[in-house]
Amino acid sequence: MEPTVITEESNTPIGQMCIDVFGKGWGSFKIAHMSTGDKIGVEMFKFKNNEAPKDFEYWKTSTFHFCVQDPDIEGLVAKIVEHGGKQRMPIREYYPGEKPYKMCYVEDPFGLIFEVYSHSYELTYSQGAY
Numbered sequence: 001m002e003p004t005v006i007t008e009e010s011n012t013p014i015g016q017m018c019i020d021v022f023g024k025g026w027g028s029f030k031i032a033h034m035s036t037g038d039k040i041g042v043e044m045f046k047f048k049n050n051e052a053p054k055d056f057e058y059w060k061t062s063t064f065h066f067c068v069q070d071p072d073i074e075g076l077v078a079k080i081v082e083h084g085g086k087q088r089m090p091i092r093e094y095y096p097g098e099k100p101y102k103m104c105y106v107e108d109p110f111g112l113i114f115e116v117y118s119h120s121y122e123l124t125y126s127q128g129a130y
Helices: 013-022 073-082 121-125
Strands: 004-007 028-035 041-047 066-069 102-107 113-117
Touching: 004 013, 013 102, 028 121, 041 121, 073 102, 073 113
Parallel strands: 066 113
Antiparallel strands: 004 028, 028 041, 102 113
């Protein structure tokens, strides 16, 4: 998917999802999606306030998030919460009324944030727009 600018607004599913995840005040960011031949998706984010580290500070670096796929997204999110995790946003549809693709950001009991998708990364982003 071509690099896309996401703007802070609540009129689109992607705008609302980003407010759910990042809170308010982020303004806009660029995102690009890539997919490997073995169906692994990679998202790259560029926020206005990104900072390039001067030195490698291993204790400050981390993965922002990863994603798992489960066709029973509601059931998996419920299990995560049942086992001490958190649901960080409502389960949302990217293409309401058009496609049944759902997603949700969650947090495990140790504080690691990740996404749950109902469908594959490739299907979700194959049309190249939100």
